[in-house]
Amino acid sequence: xxxxxxxxxxxxxxxxxxxxxxxxxxxxxxxxxxxxxxxxxxxxxxxxxxxxxxxxxxxxxxxxxxxxxxxxxxxxxxxxxxxxxxxxxxxxxxxxxxxxxxxxxxxxxxxxxxxxxxxxxxxxxxxxxxxxxxxxxxxxxxxxxxxxxxxxxxxx
Amino acid sequence: xxxxxxxxxxxxxxxxxxxxxxxxxxxxxxxxxxxxxxxxxxxxxxxxxxxxxxxxxxxxxxxxxxxxxxxxxxxxxxxxxxxxxxxxxxxxxxxxxxxxxxxxxxxxxxx
Amino acid sequence: xxxxxxxxxxxxxxxxxxxxxxxxxxxxxxxxxxxxxxxxxxxxxxxxxxxxxxxxxxxxxxxxxxxxxxxxxxxxxxxxxxxxxxxxxxxxxxxxxxxxxxxxxxxxxxxxxxxxxxxxxxxxxxxxxxxxxxxxxxxxxxxxxxxxxxxxxxxxxxxxxxxxxxxxxxxxxxxxxxxxxxxxxxxxxxxxxxxxxxxxxxxxxxxxxxxxxxxxxxxxxxxxxxxxxxxxxxxxxxxxxxxxxxxxxxxxxxxxx
Numbered sequence: 001x002x003x004x005x006x007x008x009x010x011x012x013x014x015x016x017x018x019x020x021x022x023x024x025x026x027x028x029x030x031x032x033x034x035x036x037x038x039x040x041x042x043x044x045x046x047x048x049x050x051x052x053x054x055x056x057x058x059x060x061x062x063x064x065x066x067x068x069x070x071x072x073x074x075x076x077x078x079x080x081x082x083x084x085x086x087x088x089x090x091x092x093x094x095x096x097x098x099x100x101x102x103x104x105x106x107x108x109x110x111x112x113x114x115x116x117x118x119x120x121x122x123x124x125x126x127x128x129x130x131x132x133x134x135x136x137x138x139x140x141x142x143x144x145x146x147x148x149x150x151x152x153x154x155x156x
Numbered sequence: 157x158x159x160x161x162x163x164x165x166x167x168x169x170x171x172x173x174x175x176x177x178x179x180x181x182x183x184x185x186x187x188x189x190x191x192x193x194x195x196x197x198x199x200x201x202x203x204x205x206x207x208x209x210x211x212x213x214x215x216x217x218x219x220x221x222x223x224x225x226x227x228x229x230x231x232x233x234x235x236x237x238x239x240x241x242x243x244x245x246x247x248x249x250x251x252x253x254x255x256x257x258x259x260x261x262x263x264x265x266x267x
Numbered sequence: 268x269x270x271x272x273x274x275x276x277x278x279x280x281x282x283x284x285x286x287x288x289x290x291x292x293x294x295x296x297x298x299x300x301x302x303x304x305x306x307x308x309x310x311x312x313x314x315x316x317x318x319x320x321x322x323x324x325x326x327x328x329x330x331x332x333x334x335x336x337x338x339x340x341x342x343x344x345x346x347x348x349x350x351x352x353x354x355x356x357x358x359x360x361x362x363x364x365x366x367x368x369x370x371x372x373x374x375x376x377x378x379x380x381x382x383x384x385x386x387x388x389x390x391x392x393x394x395x396x397x398x399x400x401x402x403x404x405x406x407x408x409x410x411x412x413x414x415x416x417x418x419x420x421x422x423x424x425x426x427x428x429x430x431x432x433x434x435x436x437x438x439x440x441x442x443x444x445x446x447x448x449x450x451x452x453x454x455x456x457x458x459x460x461x462x463x464x465x466x467x468x469x470x471x472x473x474x475x476x477x478x479x480x481x482x483x484x485x486x487x488x489x490x491x492x493x494x495x496x497x498x499x500x501x502x503x504x505x506x507x508x509x510x511x512x513x514x515x516x517x518x519x520x521x522x523x524x
Contacts, residue, residue, distance in 0.1 A: 071229070119235075
């Protein structure tokens with residue numbers, strides 16, 4: 001099926017290579033359901049106990065502006081924190097705001113991590129905001145968001 | 157326990173006691189969402205995704221994770237860890253079908 | 268008649284291309300993020316597996332060196348010179364074919380060239396040469412010269428119902444232009460040097476693939492009849508593109524979209 005699209009494009013007179021949403025897991029992400037399918041807002045409420053999270057420059061969320069491939073999108077979260085017993089990052093949550101289940105991962109840290117950082121790779125069903133919510137040991141929550149454009153190719 | 161292939165990497169390779177090092181855990185796992193169809197048989201591929209991960213260092217829990225199906229196939233988990241004496245770092249995970257797996261490496265600070 | 272169709276099709280191909288910068292350009296920060304992903308390449312697991320397989324079936328690095336009649340110290344540089352003409356084989360061979368022969372000599376049934384175990388073991392074997400510069404010598408003897416010429420021919424010859432050749436999409440004129448969101452990659456050392464970075468983890472396939480397997484992917488997409496792995500044409504293509512990547516530092520496993 002991808003091959004057919006590919007050659008439709010080859011034969012097309014139009015010179016513009018359109019950003020195509022045709023990738024199997026894109027449909028899959030739309031259909032995702034089940035016990036985990038919280039919307040973004042519901043997920044933030046669940047994580048913060050309804051308190052909400054404040055945007056902060058202490059949270060450095062790194063995702064590509066343009067993802068080469070929606071199936072493997074690198075995400076890195078770094079938080080400024082001394083990571084001592086009295087002042088540390090308790091958890092880092094990564095959310096894909098438009099995936100049917102927005103929650104990707106909750107990472108519970110301890111002062112033994114020494115540094116508040118977590119990196120992984122996620123699947124994105126399409127262009128959307130990726131967000132992180134960070135829980136601090138003093139009971140407050142910080143957040144950061146960034147948009148990721150997902151362009152998907154059909155060759156190969 | 158399964159023989160699922162996995163790898164723990166510490167960076168830098170050589171480190172001192174007390175140093176904060178980068179730890180990556182990588183595993184070959186399909187991270188199937190349960191919503192994808194087999195292209196040939198048209199049957200739904202059953203869900204199978206890692207749902208929890210735990211890093212233990214000399215019996216002490218350093219980091220735990222709740223995981224959902226949005227992580228990529230063959231996922232990578234990277235964080236930091238403070239080296240605190242010789243010992244063992246173990247990573248345990250379980251997936252949505254109940255499969256459990258453990259991988260460990262020796263921690264040997266130099267000086 | 269057939270000839271005209273071919274020309275028209277290559278023209279439509281050019282028409283459907285546009286320049287990367289007009290489509291979308293990746294920022295430096297993005298490029299850096301993708302480069303950093305190499306640090307934790309899932310294919311490191313496969314290469315680790317390949318190392319165990321080489322140990323089990325081929326006697327490890329030492330066994331491979333002995334089989335190739337070189338010392339273990341010389342092994343990395345020697346591997347950086349593959350594909351080579353080997354007298355015992357009476358033909359130009361790629362590294363995976365050497366591994367098959369060694370497995371068989373050690374009394375094991377060789378892994379198929381297209382098996383994932385062979386991909387893993389081959390990737391490990393090539394990674395022994397990591398940091399070495401590609402040093403293929405296509406003038407070393409008449410056999411490798413012929414292999415190079417066959418590879419060049421296979422690269423340039425138009426085939427299939429679309430009348431496309433590898434060159435249609437990989438000539439210097441079209442490099443960087445975009446075919447359905449995919450920038451057409453440069454296959455030379457100045458640009459990208461695939462021969463130095465394959466075997467690689469293919470993110471779209473979630474698996475480790477070899478250079479010859481990648482060629483097959485392009486053949487499939489371009490509706491060219493797929494040439495079998497290890498055939499003279501395939502080895503020729505590998506020789507041809509390895510020459511294009513000469514002098515480039517080997518870094519296995521690569522990481523590709």
